[in-house]
Amino acid sequence: MINHHPPLELLFDYATGSLPEPVALAVASHASMCSDCRKQVDAVESLGGALLSSIEPEEVSKDALRSVMARLDEPEVGAMRCAAATNRETTEVVPEPLLPYLGRGLAHLAWRGVGRKFDEVHLNLAAKGFKASLMRLKPGAEMPSHTHVGTEYTLVLAGGYKDNGEQYGRGDFALKDSSHEHRPIVDTDEPCLCLVVLDAPVKLTGAMGRLMNPFLRV
Amino acid sequence: MDNDHLSNLIVTIANAGDRKAFADLFKHFAPRLKAFAVRQGVGSTTAEELMQESMLSVWRKAHTFDPKRATASTWVFTILRNKRIDMLRRENRPDVDIEDVPERASDASSADEDYQTRQTRDLLRHAMDELPADQVEVLQKAFFEDKSHSVVAEELNLPLGTVKSRIRLALSRMRAALPESQI
């Protein structure tokens, strides 16, 4: 049961195509798990479809049809969607849009331990000014209190945590900006796996934060 | 050409690799795709290229088209959107993979439903015309100028809340015009 969704405006920006890649990745991953949000995205796309069908047509070049027809049998090149060599364990947890960014099974990623509370692995994304990573927090892990200069997008993939009295589990999407101070605590028996996207550094609010804060390292 | 006919053309391409169906589809969509791209401000040469790449994608991805999920125009719009992102940002935009999406409630097609679908598609086609001008202004800026809703608010000199509520109003209109199986 998913209880936390991206705001409608974020789904709207995703569907019009104006979100930067890392944020689009988080939104697409959530939508692949959430039929409610997929319906919202479909509705925005249908606005795009209505705009397309009502637009005044523009003359295309004379040989356009011929030159496209000539290319129909060309093999498709540069498709990013390489068949990721993953196992069942991974595909059950990792949503489809995220898989190509991993390229291998969860157990074989370059996990880097940060303190004793969690591991993380950076995702290779070209967008400037953004950081995206997978974080795996141990049961009982308590994160230092922090706020954000920019925005933090979190999508829970496994396990769960509690933050300011709210429960977050698989599929839940959390958006935190400078108006939130938060302190997530993993309260499941299994580790909590999250996709975390940041568009600016975090501001630490606790004394211990500097050493411990996972978000500082991304 | 109505959306049902266009849908059938895409399905025919998927099932039979039918080049005649592709040529028909091209006649309808190519000039619209180019116009859409021109409205997005990319210049005529790039617009032409974007249109041709999009049409090529239509051919290649025809098997992912689900006529129960989207109209032909909506599906082709998403192809153009993704092509533009690939081309202009040189980023690979993650997309919701249709094959990953759980099956929707089964829709055994009955004559009644077909009739209803046609009705709602006609509604959809005119939904844009029926939206109030202030909502259309926000939508056009978002779709044609690749602006996020907060940038749209800034440029129209409107409070963010106003832009958000216009988006919400337009969407609820749109949802009302779509059959349950498509929303």
Ligand SMILES: [Zn+2]
């Ligand atoms: Zn959702």
